[in-house]
Amino acid sequence: xxETSVSELTNLVVSRxxxxxxxxxxxxxxxxxxxxxxxxxxxxxxxxTNYPAGLLDAKVHVEMLAALGxxxxxxxxxxxxxxxxxKPGSQLQWEGRSIRNTLLIxxxxxxxxxxxxxxxxxxxxxxxxxxxxxxxxxxxxxxRVWEEGDYLCAEAPGGLVGADIHLPIRxxxxxxxxxxxxxxxxxxSRVWNPHIRPEILDLIAMLQGMGARIRVFGxxxxxxxxxEELGGVTHRVIAxxxxxxxxxxxxxxxxxxxxxxxFPYADLEVVLAHLRAAGAxxxxxGNSLIVRGGNCYPIEISTGPHPGINSDVQxxxxxxxxxxxxxxxxxxxxxxxxxxxAEEMARMGVKHEIAGDMLKIHGTxxxxxxxxxxxxxxxxxxxxxxxxxxxxxxxxxxxxxxxxRGYVDFAHKLRSLGATVLQG
Numbered sequence: 001x002x003e004t005s006v007s008e009l010t011n012l013v014v015s016r017x018x019x020x021x022x023x024x025x026x027x028x029x030x031x032x033x034x035x036x037x038x039x040x041x042x043x044x045x046x047x048x049t050n051y052p053a054g055l056l057d058a059k060v061h062v063e064m065l066a067a068l069g070x071x072x073x074x075x076x077x078x079x080x081x082x083x084x085x086x087k088p089g090s091q092l093q094w095e096g097r098s099i100r101n102t103l104l105i106x107x108x109x110x111x112x113x114x115x116x117x118x119x120x121x122x123x124x125x126x127x128x129x130x131x132x133x134x135x136x137x138x139x140x141x142x143x144r145v146w147e148e149g150d151y152l153c154a155e156a157p158g159g160l161v162g163a164d165i166h167l168p169i170r171x172x173x174x175x176x177x178x179x180x181x182x183x184x185x186x187x188x189s190r191v192w193n194p195h196i197r198p199e200i201l202d203l204i205a206m207l208q209g210m211g212a213r214i215r216v217f218g219x220x221x222x223x224x225x226x227x228e229e230l231g232g233v234t235h236r237v238i239a240x241x242x243x244x245x246x247x248x249x250x251x252x253x254x255x256x257x258x259x260x261x262x263f264p265y266a267d268l269e270v271v272l273a274h275l276r277a278a279g280a281x282x283x284x285x286g287n288s289l290i291v292r293g294g295n296c297y298p299i300e301i302s303t304g305p306h307p308g309i310n311s312d313v314q315x316x317x318x319x320x321x322x323x324x325x326x327x328x329x330x331x332x333x334x335x336x337x338x339x340x341x342a343e344e345m346a347r348m349g350v351k352h353e354i355a356g357d358m359l360k361i362h363g364t365x366x367x368x369x370x371x372x373x374x375x376x377x378x379x380x381x382x383x384x385x386x387x388x389x390x391x392x393x394x395x396x397x398x399x400x401x402x403x404x405r406g407y408v409d410f411a412h413k414l415r416s417l418g419a420t421v422l423q424g
Contacts, residue, residue, distance in 0.1 A: 012381075012400035012411060013422040014388030015370075019256035021417045022288075023247050025263070026408040027052040027078065027237030030312075031199040034176050035206055035237065036061045036082070037104035039070065041112055041184060042210055044232030045083040051237055053077060054408040056401060057099050064105065068092055091117040091151075100173065103134045106154055107177040110143055111184040115155040117148070133174035137165045141185050162187030162226055170195035170305040175222070176203055182224035183212040191222040197306035198267040202238045209233035241267045242312050243407060244289070246382050249316050250417075251291035252280045253323045253366075254389050258417060263289035270307050274299060278320070296323040298363060302331040311335050314359075315379040318342065319386035322350045324363035331358050341380035344373040348387055348395065370395040378406035385410075389419060 027050040036058070039046040052058055053074055062072045062080070068088040073081045090113050092105060100121040109116035121131060131152070135145045140163045143156040162185045165178050175194040180203075182189035194200070196219050204214050204222075210233045213225040239262045251258040252275070265272070265284075276282060279295035299321055303311045311334045321328030322345060332338050336357040346352060348371045351362040370393030375381025381403040388395030397403075400423070403410050411421045 010400050010423045012385065012397040012403065013424065014385050014395045014397065014414070015393075015420045016391060017254060017389050017417075017419040019250055019254045019258055019389070019414075019417040019419060022259045022261060023413055023417060024261045025239040025243050026050075026054075028199060028202070028240040028242070029055050029057060029406045030240075030242070031202045032058055032237050033061055033099070033101045034104060034199060034203045035235065036065060037101055037108050038180055038203060038207060038210075039065070039082045040068070040088055040105065040108035041180065041207075042230040042232060043084055043087065044230075045081055046210075046232055047079065047081045047234040049079050049234065049236045050239070051078050051080045052240070052408045053080060054404075055406065056404040057101075057406065060097060060099055061101060063096065064092060064094060064102070067094060068105075068109075087113070090115045092119065094119050103131055103152075103173060104177055104180060106152060107134070107138065107181040110138060110154045110156055111160055111181045114157050114159055117151050117153040120147070120150055120152055133167060133169075133171050134177050137174060137178050138181065140165050141181055141189065160185035160226075162189040162224070164190045164192065167191065167193045167195075169193075170219075172197060172200065175200055179203060179207065179214065179222065179224060182226060183207055183214070183230060184228075185224075185226040187226060189224045189226065191224070192220070194219070194222045195305055196222075197310075198238055198241060198264070206233055206235040209235055238267075239264045242310070242316075242379070244268065245271055245313055246316055246386070246407070248275065248280065248282075248289065248291050249320050250386050250389065252294045252296060253320060253386055255293040256291070256417070257293065258291050259285060260289045260291065262287060265289070271309055271313060274301060274309070275320075278324075296320050296363070296366075298324045298326040298328040300329045303334055311338065312379050314338070315341050315383040316386065318345065318359065318361055319383040321361040321363050322348075322368065322387055323366040323390055325365040326363055328361045328363060329358055330361070333357055340376045341383060344376065344380070344384055345387060347371040347373050348384075348391055350387070366390045369393060372396045372398065375399045375402040378402045378404075382407060382410070385414070
């Protein structure tokens with residue numbers, strides 16, 4: 001754990017509450033981190049607005065950029081300017097907590113400098129999260145890739161060369177890395193079977209603003225014509241759709257009344273359809289979504305590529321299922337080992353069973369009891385907080401720093417909606 005993280009290693013204590021009021025969505029974590037990595041592709045200044053500066057993972061990433069020679073300046077609470085006085089080094093020497101985004105740093109440095117070395121990726125341990133696709137795409141573009149101790153290394157002395165990259169599964173990270181590396185590769189690269197989701201399109205939009213030549217042919221393929229160099233850009237980070245779903249679920253679970261400002265309707269059509277069918281009372285309010293309580297009916301969902309339900313959503317919907325009366329079923333085929341949070345929910349009285357790749361939750365209409373539970377990852381931490389909002393007594397969430405990895409001012413926003421939240 002790096003030094004800036006130590007002060008955020010807190011417990012979060014949540015009590016029963018009905019949430020009411022307005023909440024504004026921060027910039028998306030899953031977009032901002034990719035945009036930070038892409039800033040390594042240029043010597044010119046990259047400015048990100050609607051930037052989620054308070055995220056723990058974003059702070060770690062900015063420190064990684066600093067270790068490579070980049071200078072980052074925060075302007076207010078939600079703008080960052082990234083520049084450089086000299087070309088970044090090829091080796092990321094880092095002893096702090098690693099994040100999976102180091103794979104994108106590897107791709108960006110290899111594309112720009114022809115050589116790179118980064119710590120093996122970290123982040124949430126969500127089942128088997130390998131990096132073989134990243135190795136494959138770099139090798140397709142002409143790089144040699146190898147492990148050396150705790151580092152992953154790549155080199156392409158003559159530069160990367162465009163190629164056809166066929167992804168066996170729709171991998172978000174591999175699609176992003178192919179786009180980043182292809183932007184500076186000589187010739188044309190085509191990424192077949194890409195994962196086209198909002199964060200990917202946001203990355204493409206920023207790179208296009210930097211001068212990259214990228215065309216998207218639906219879910220079939222992405223075509224990238226490499227450039228010799230990319231320029232600076234000012235780019236607005238998209239709203240965080242995971243935060244949006246978290247507040248939506250919190251409003252229904254607590255029987256509350258919340259207006260979610262800057263709601264990303266286009267990114268969440270499938271989830272919204274499921275939750276309307278499962279009892280949510282939703283009203284469109286211009287650029288916002290108004291959630292006026294509703295009932296939590298049992299759900300049956302399976303995660304999948306966009307526009308399907310993202311794997312990140314399922315812990316939040318498990319909290320929904322805990323409040324429902326009856327059996328809910330959740331299948332996560334992408335990360336089938338991601339049900340560890342159910343054991344933590346069980347400490348609060350949530351009955352569940354795991355059958356193969358399926359998690360079954362036997363809801364008890366919200367008859368939960370406060371307990372001490374642990375945030376195994378950031379979405380699990382948020383889901384446990386939602387359970388705490390409908391439980392009798394106090395719920396203490398340990399390792400609550402995990403929530404700070406993906407939510408800006410989570411405790412503050414809960415308080416602004418009427419919850420009693422303590423940190424200690």
